[in-house]
Amino acid sequence: MYKKIGKIVLIIGALCLVFVLAIGFIKDRKNTNEVTATGNSIKTKKDNNEQENDSKEEDNSVKELRISEENLSLKIGDKYNVEVKGLLADGSLIDLTNDSKLLRHSDNEEKISIIDGEIVVLDRAEADDEVTITYVYENISATINVKVEATEELKKEEPEKEEPKEEPKEEPKEEPKQENNESKQNNNYNSNDDTVMIDEDGKQVITNQKDIHVLVNKQRNLPSDYVPDDLIQPDIKFSFTHEDPKRYLREEAAHALERLVAQAKEEGIEIVGVSGYRSYKRQETIFNYNVKKRGYEAANKVSAKPGQSEHQTGLAIDVSCAGVNYKLQEKLGELKEGKWLAENAHKFGFIIRYELGKEDITGYQYEPWHIRYLGEDLAKDVYEKGLTYEEYFEQYML
Numbered sequence: 001m002y003k004k005i006g007k008i009v010l011i012i013g014a015l016c017l018v019f020v021l022a023i024g025f026i027k028d029r030k031n032t033n034e035v036t037a038t039g040n041s042i043k044t045k046k047d048n049n050e051q052e053n054d055s056k057e058e059d060n061s062v063k064e065l066r067i068s069e070e071n072l073s074l075k076i077g078d079k080y081n082v083e084v085k086g087l088l089a090d091g092s093l094i095d096l097t098n099d100s101k102l103l104r105h106s107d108n109e110e111k112i113s114i115i116d117g118e119i120v121v122l123d124r125a126e127a128d129d130e131v132t133i134t135y136v137y138e139n140i141s142a143t144i145n146v147k148v149e150a151t152e153e154l155k156k157e158e159p160e161k162e163e164p165k166e167e168p169k170e171e172p173k174e175e176p177k178q179e180n181n182e183s184k185q186n187n188n189y190n191s192n193d194d195t196v197m198i199d200e201d202g203k204q205v206i207t208n209q210k211d212i213h214v215l216v217n218k219q220r221n222l223p224s225d226y227v228p229d230d231l232i233q234p235d236i237k238f239s240f241t242h243e244d245p246k247r248y249l250r251e252e253a254a255h256a257l258e259r260l261v262a263q264a265k266e267e268g269i270e271i272v273g274v275s276g277y278r279s280y281k282r283q284e285t286i287f288n289y290n291v292k293k294r295g296y297e298a299a300n301k302v303s304a305k306p307g308q309s310e311h312q313t314g315l316a317i318d319v320s321c322a323g324v325n326y327k328l329q330e331k332l333g334e335l336k337e338g339k340w341l342a343e344n345a346h347k348f349g350f351i352i353r354y355e356l357g358k359e360d361i362t363g364y365q366y367e368p369w370h371i372r373y374l375g376e377d378l379a380k381d382v383y384e385k386g387l388t389y390e391e392y393f394e395q396y397m398l
């Protein structure tokens with residue numbers, strides 16, 4: 001009789017224990033999710049239930065995540081690899097950084113993304129943005145806060161050497177003085193040239209905007225309402241992961257770029273897209289933003305006027321590579337990726353549009369990252385003659 005009661009008590013006891021443990025487990029899973037959502041600095045969780053089990057069965061599972069940083073301050077374009085370690089029951093640490101079970105999540109993918117396991121600050125980010133990155137290993141999580149540092153003010157004496165990553169500063173390099181610029185526009189006008197007409201303000205407006213061979217520069221303006229009607233997204237890797245008009249190019253150029261990137265890859269060279277199509281409106285926003293922030297003259301130095309950016313044609317794209325952290329820097333030209341581009345882009349119909357030492361002709365400083373689609377025949381000819389597109393246009397196309 002007592003034995004029987006004892007047995008029943010034991011069974012009820014066991015059932016209660018299972019129930020309590022199950023509740024504990026569910027509760028703790030919730031806690032873990034809350035930590036992930038609120039995104040405070042390092043907090044780790046592991047449910048008690050599992051800890052008990054672990055101590056009986058598998059003493060060496062991970063109890064806690066240890067991250068090399070709690071708070072990070074990064075600039076736009078920066079890439080950062082955080083070291084993640086797991087604390088085991090016996091007090092030892094194992095490196096989980098490259099463990100395939102370690103998951104990473106950004107709570108604002110548009111600004112800071114995880115690319116190949118690294119934290120990458122995208123060009124959409126702005127100074128003082130804060131983004132939480134959550135690391136999850138099995139059911140343990142830890143978070144770090146990443147704050148975006150202000151990009152250095154554009155140097156006043158020294159001309160800007162790269163297209164800054166912060167959006168409103170894109171496409172710098174422009175003649176500072178408006179008056180000079182405008183008088184130049186008229187001086188450069190060639191009456192044999194039917195690819196432009198002069199509008200009521202004396203401005204040259206391009207008439208063959210849909211032509212793959214269209215020449216756009218600081219004298220020759222695209223119509224403000226021109227939007228290519230065959231924009232598509234090339235199937236290549238970009239330096240950011242979000243959806244963006246910058247991913248687009250005109251169809252012919254997009255497919256040519258896919259072939260270029262694939263051939264490069266075959267030769268062990270990784271070329272990544274950074275910025276392709278840019279609308280007149282977008283350029284206007286960038287330009288007006290800069291006028292407001294810096295005044296007209298300075299704005300003119302750091303951003304192209306709307307209508308004067310080759311990116312509006314959908315035939316130009318800025319590309320980069322890991323060696324310069326996917327930034328647009330002159331140094332790209334010295335890397336194997338930049339050299340490969342300079343030697344091979346024409347085979348796929350692209351030219352390096354703003355070459356070193358040709359600033360006076362193109363109006364732009366050296367931009368080894370800016371490639372322009374002209375079609376294979378023309379690109380090859382421009383390349384072989386060693387001319388800028390301005391020179392070639394004048395000598396062979398008028």
Ligand SMILES: [Zn+2]
Pocket residue numbers: 311316317318370
């Ligand atoms: Zn560009």
